[in-house]
Amino acid sequence: MTKPQKGPAPGYELAIFxxxxxxxxxxxxxxxxxxxxxxxxxxxxxxxxxxxxxxxxSPRELMSHLGIASWKLPMVAxxxxxxxxxxxxxxxxxxxxxxxxxxxxxxxxxxxxVSSNAHExxxxxxxxxxRHFSHFECGASIFGKASRLRRVLRRAGIASTxxxxxxxxxxxxxxAKSACLAFGAVAWGYxxxxxxxxxxxxxxxxxxxxxRRIAGNTV
Numbered sequence: 001m002t003k004p005q006k007g008p009a010p011g012y013e014l015a016i017f018x019x020x021x022x023x024x025x026x027x028x029x030x031x032x033x034x035x036x037x038x039x040x041x042x043x044x045x046x047x048x049x050x051x052x053x054x055x056x057x058s059p060r061e062l063m064s065h066l067g068i069a070s071w072k073l074p075m076v077a078x079x080x081x082x083x084x085x086x087x088x089x090x091x092x093x094x095x096x097x098x099x100x101x102x103x104x105x106x107x108x109x110x111x112x113x114v115s116s117n118a119h120e121x122x123x124x125x126x127x128x129x130x131r132h133f134s135h136f137e138c139g140a141s142i143f144g145k146a147s148r149l150r151r152v153l154r155r156a157g158i159a160s161t162x163x164x165x166x167x168x169x170x171x172x173x174x175x176a177k178s179a180c181l182a183f184g185a186v187a188w189g190y191x192x193x194x195x196x197x198x199x200x201x202x203x204x205x206x207x208x209x210x211x212r213r214i215a216g217n218t219v
Contacts, residue, residue, distance in 0.1 A: 014158040015104060015214050016149060016181070018167035019115035021189025024125050026084070026091050030190070033083050041076050043068045056192045058170040059142055073142065081118045088124050094188060096208045101132040107215040110156050114148045114165070114175075116140050145175035153179070164203065164214065173199045184214075 020026045031051055038045045044066045046054065054062055062068075068076060084091060105111055112135035115122060119138035123130055135155055137148035153160055165176040168189020173196070176183035184203035185196040197204070205211050 011162060011216070012109065012164050012182070012214050014110045014112065014153070014156050014163035015211075016112045016114055016152055016163060016165045018165070018169075018172050018189075019113060019117050019122050019125075021168035021191070022166060022186055023093055023097050023113075024091050024122075025094050025188075027190050029084065029087065029090050030080070033080070036083065037076055037079050038066070040079055041068070041072055043072070043076075052192075055190060056195045058195075077116060077142065081121055084121050085118070088121060091121075091125050093125060093129065094208050098129045098132075100208050100211050101129060103212050104215055105132050109215050110134050110158065112152045112156065113137065114140060114145050114152060116142050116145070142171055143174075145172070146178035149175055149179035149181060153181075166203075166205070166211065166214075168196070170195065170199060173201060184211075186211075 017023055020030075031046075031048075035045045037043075046066070054065065057065065063070070063073070101111055111132050113122065113133050114137045117138060119136060122136070122138055126133075135152045137152055140148045149165055153163060156163075160180040164182040164184050165172060165179070166184040166186060167173070167176075168186050169191045173183045173185070182202035183199070184205055185191075185193075185199070185201040186205045187193045187196075187207070203213070205213075
């Protein structure tokens with residue numbers, strides 16, 4: 001990515017968050033189970049030296065590299081969520097997520113979540129932090145988040161021009177653009193800073209506390 005902005009973010013009333021890699025530090029867990037999923041759903045295993053290179057690929061490029069047919073994707077996603085449910089204690093929130101969400105809501109920002117993960121997994125990982133969210137849209141297809149974003153906008157009664165979707169993958173950027181939202185790229189998730197930076201996101205966040213700029217205040 002380019003150097004993250006340091007000034008206040010302009011005029012956002014609604015902050016919609018992705019979950020995995022944005023709020024929850026689930027990438028190490030994903031790496032630990034990828035070969036289990038590969039064996040179960042008959043796609044290529046991942047060499048550990050490949051991991052960093054693959055983080056720079058888009059989900060479509062990753063699917064192509066691993067040989068995951070599009071029709072298998074829902075099954076792979078369900079398998080990932082089922083394994084996470086069994087080992088949910090291995091999935092922490094990133095440091096300062098709760099205090100940052102509290103900071104935003106205390107300043108009048110409506111906070112929502114759109115994720116491909118299951119609501120049960122999300123609620124268990126968020127724990128008490130669920131209280132900050134006014135809207136949840138869970139279980140979305142990786143490539144089907146745009147309709148969920150539009151649903152949140154309708155429920156919140158907030159214009160797309162006053163909302164931002166914050167995520168860690170190129171598909172999050174695609175969904176935001178399809179729903180006419182600003183996109184905020186985080187530097188700590190599944191995607192690399194360089195890959196996300198090439199998408200020219202409206203906002204770039206270097207750390208979890210940096211998300212406080214959404215409220216229009218300099219950190």
